[in-house]
Amino acid sequence: MVDTKTPGDKKLSVPSKTLSLKPRVETGTVRQSFSHGRSKQVVVEKRGKRRIGDGPEPHAPEVTAKPAPAAPAAPSRPAPPPPRNAGSGVVLRTLTEDERSARASALADAKLREVEERRQAEEEAQRRAVREAAERAEREAAEARRKAEEERHRHEDEAKRKAETEAKKRFGEGEQPAAARPATAAPSAPAPRPGAPAARPGAPTTARPGTTTARPTATAQRPGGPAGRGPAVAAEPDEDEAPRQIRRGPGGAMRPAAAPKTTHKPGPQKERGRLTVVTALNADDVRERSIASFRRRTQRLKGHASNEPKEKLIREVTIPEAITIQELANRMSERAVDVIRMLMKQGAMHKITDVIDADTAQLIAEELGHTVKRVAASDVEEGLFDTVDDSTDTETRSPVVTVMGHVDHGKTSLLDALRHANVVSGEAGGITQHIGAYQVLSPESGKKITFIDTPGHAAFTAMRARGAKVTDIVVLVVAADDGVMPQTVEAINHAKAAGVPIIVAINKIDKPDAKPERVRTELLQHEVQVESFGGEVVDVEVSAKNKTNLDKLLEMIALQAEILDLKTNSERPAEGTVIEAKLDRGRGPVATVLVQRGTLRVGDIIVAGAEMGRVRALISDQGETVQEAGPSVPVEVLGFNGPPEAGDRLAVVENEARARQVTSYRAHQKRENAAASISGMRGSLEQMMSQLKTAGRKEFPLIVKADVQGSLEAILGSLEKLGTDEVAARILHAGVGGISESDVTLAEGFNAAIIGFSVRANKEAAAAAKRNGIEIRYYNIIYDLVDDVKKAMSGLLAPTLRETMLGNAEILEIFNISKVGKVAGCRVTDGTVERGANVRLIRDNVVVHEGKLSTLKRFKDEVKEVQSGQECGMAFENYHDMRAGDVIECYRVETIQRSL
Structure with missing residues (x-):
């Protein structure tokens, strides 16, 4: 299209040469290698790196600006620059405002990128430097x-070399003529020419005979070889003449050698190898040293430091009551051989697996x-009980009262x-045999x-002591018509030992x-002084x-708790x-716990x-299931692995x-x-004497099963008190729960009796016992059991033999009777003599025979007894040495028969 408004401009002409863009990057082809000998021709591009300050871009054409001819100054504004392709005959239009702003922004962005690239290049240059x-x-x-x-x-x-020379001189080689000796020593080097570089101090110099100059060499001489036997070394030429080498030929003639190529500044060695995509793309990267x-x-540099003695580590060694030598050495980071060596110095021979006590281990570790x-x-029990509460988090709890x-x-x-x-109606025999809360x-x-x-029975001392330990207040119940009794005194002692206050409840005042008043007076004998007598006990x-007065009793308890x-x-x-x-058949082990x-x-996990x-599960005293129990609340706890012993302390642990x-430590x-109680370890002399006494006593084997731990404890205590030096009860097995087949099998093996207190045998155990x-x-009552x-x-006690004196007789004369033997004619001096009774023959106040009478005659008749003052004839069984006067x-x- 021709612009008609500018008729003076030339027409648009298209050049005959085809327009094309010059490629911005250089391309080439490489062969990429794969496994199994396969390869592939690949086209690669090589981009030149743009360097700041190194001149124009390698691919950009170099443009040289020529100075334009001077133009006359215009009064309004300067003339615009001539178009770039003014000579091509193409008319270019003027840029619009949008295009001009876009070009300005592009130039600004380019400047920013250039600044950023320059900054990165400087940082890279610094790192490289x-x-x-x-x-x-x-x-x-x-x-x-x-x-x-x-x-x-x-x-x-x-x-x-000096040593060899001295050796040759010593063995006579020094007397040889100088012409016969080979020239081994190199001649001294002449002074260097003016302008030649000085030899490096400390560098060895080598030269052949006949050479005029020698230059220092940087190569290390072959160790052990004599000087002058290495390859020929070229002399370094002057600066104004070409470098040359002098080499000796086979015939000994000297001929110049080709001058070596020298460079002013040797560059880095170029890596040689197979050309791959990776090597082609990373050709300009500098290979850094690997971490390995x-x-x-x-x-290598610090190799000599490895032989130096290492610094000894001082550790804090935890030593238990017994520890093996291997474990002790591991905890100290020492060798077990060193520990054994120290023990040997102390006179003890040990192996690495031997166990030593804590004192010995402490001596070794400290040494x-x-x-x-x-x-x-x-130590596993540390922190389990008696942790001090913060005073800010405490609150008032209910009092625990033991009756x-x-x-x-x-x-x-x-x-x-x-x-x-109405708990009394359910008690067997009308007495309490269990502790309740x-x-x-x-x-x-x-x-x-x-x-x-x-319980108030004498057998339940442990229960009363247990009740006194967990209580805050003791209510001492004394019957007004009975007064202070032995178990009342025992309860007073338990309360004093526990250090808890006492409230005396005088019961049965309606009788x-x-x-x-008699009860108050009797309490004074045991240092219990009530308030009416001027004391402090309510x-x-x-x-x-x-x-009667139950509300007053509760009021006194509340006042004491306050x-x-x-x-x-x-x-x-x-x-x-x-x-x-106890062990419940339907619920398993059940424990009554006072929180x-x-x-x-x-x-909660409990121990x-x-x-x-x-x-x-938690069950209250009313039989209701609850989710939690606070302080001073008694509950039944279900979930134990086995029934714990009464009096054990319960604690909640974290895991x-x-x-x-x-539990493993306590078990x-x-x-x-x-084991110690059964084996009866040797102790003092008194213990050894008691063991000798009990060694020959008879034992009454028993298997005891009770309903609860408290009753079982009371039964075992009562049976232990029954034992004497001659007979004692041997408890083969004691536990809570019903009688099982294993109990019957155990009783059969030891021929023992089985006692069940408030429990019964199951069907299988009863059938096995009967069979x-x-x-x-x-x-059901502990009185009857004991x-x-x-x-x-x-019945196991040996019976007691008692002698009853009947009478004495004096021998007057001895008669020999045929078919009978000797018969003593006697006179009864006192008492009576009975036929079949035991007799002693006493001669000169010495007993010479003990036996029985075989014959007792009065004249010719056999009689049963003879009274005092009468004469009779007596004969002994299997004894005839009788004399007159005996x-x-x-x-x-x-x-x-004896009894306990």
Whole structure:
């Protein structure tokens, strides 16, 4: 299209040459190699790197600007520059504002990119300079080491050469003529020409005979070779003449050699190898040293330091009560051989697997410079109990009250009156044989009070002691018509030992023969002084039958609890005491627990004695299932692996691993104590004498099964008290729960009796006992059990023999009667003589014979007895050496059965 507004312009003409773009990058082809000999022709591009300050781009054409002719100055504005292709005949249009702004922004972006590239190039140059400086320093250090090595080799060669010369002189080679000796020593080098470079100090010089100049060489001489035997070395020429070499031919003539090619600045060696895509693209990259190579180099440089003695490590060694030598050496980071060597110095020979005690291990560790921390197996129980509560987190808890006193003084009846229950009707024999825990709501304050009921029988001392340990207040129940009894005194002692206050409840004041004043007076004998007598012990007259003054008793308990100011933290992990434990056939091991601190929840991991478990259910004293139990709350806990022992302390642990550690330690201690008691380890002289006494006594084997741990404890204590030096009860097995077949099998093996207290044998065990003739005795009252065992053990006692004197007779004369033998004619001096009685023959106050009378005659008749003052004839069984004047003593032996 022709612009008509500019008719003076030339027309657009198209050149005949085809327009094309010059490629921006250089291309080439390479052959890419693959496995199994396969290859492929690949087109690659090589882009030139743009370097800042090195001149124009390698691919950009070099443009030289020519100065334009001067133009006359215009008054308005300067003339626009001539178009770039003005000579081509193409008319270019003027740029619009948008295009001009776009071009300006593009130029600005290009400038920014150029600045950024320049900054990156400078940073790269700095990094490269640092890296090159480090490499240069390494090369200089390597060169210095190489020079030192060359100097060392040169000195060694000179010393060797001197030694050879001295040896040759010593063996007569020195007398040979000089012409016959080979020229081994090199002639001294002449002074260098003016302008020649000075020789490097310390560098060896070599020259052949006939050469005029010698130059220093940088190559190390071959070690061990004599000087002058290496290859010919060219002399270094002057600066103004061409370099040349002089080489000796086979005939000895000297001929010039070709001059070696020299470069002013040797460049880096170019890597040779197969041309691949990777090598082609990374041709300009500088290969850096690998990490493994740097480590090897560092190891070579520091190789001499590895032989230096290492710094000894001082450790804190944890030493248990017993430890093997191998484990001790590992904990000290020492060799076990060194530990054994130290023990041998002390006179003890050990192997690496031997176990040594903690004291020996401590001596070894301290001698080696380590610090020692002693630990014991019992440390697993640290922090399990008695953690101090923060005073800011505590709150008031209910008091725990233990009811104690003599048997049949109305303890359970008083508790029933407070609880509005009837526990007495369910007790066997009308006596309490189990310890129980209940909660009562006080009508005055509305707060709960926890009561613990203890048995009053003499056999349940351990139960009363256990109740006194877990209580805050002791209510001492004394019957007004009975007064202070032995178990009342025992309860007073338990309360004093526990250090808890006492409240005296004088019961049965409704009876006509009640005398409360006598009770107060008798308590003074045991240092219990009530308030009415000027003391500090509170006393309340109550009647459980008529429910008299029960509210006053509760008020006194609440007042005493307020004085004690009982507080604890209910949010911490629970701690408590096992009041009672049993094995229920339907529910498994069940433990009655009094929670003392914290809150026990369902799902907690608990430890009690040698038993552990997870709480599956909590049952209150009313039989209701609860989810948690706070402080001073008695609950039945289900979930133990086995029934714990009564009196064991319960604690909640964080995980099963800690629970397993604690229970395994306690089970181990329990087994050791049992083994020690059975084996009867040698101790003092008194213990050895007691063992001799008990070695020959008879044993009454028993297997005892009870319903709860407390009853079993009381039964075992009562049976142990029955033992004497001659007979004792041997308990083969004792446990809680019903009688099983294994108990019958055990009884059959030892011919033992089985005693069941408030339990029964299952069907299979009863059938096995009947089939094998094993006796099973069932009891519900501990009185009857102890009495029957006492009678059975009394049958094992040896009977007592008692002598009863009958009379004496004096021998007057001896008669020989045919077919009878000697017969003594006697006169009874005192008492009577009976036929068949035991007799002693006494001669000169010495017993010469003991036996029985075979014949007793009065004249010719056999008689049964002869009275005092009468004469008779007597003959002995199997004895005839009787003399006149001997005295015959007649007596009777009675057998008396003993009892415990």
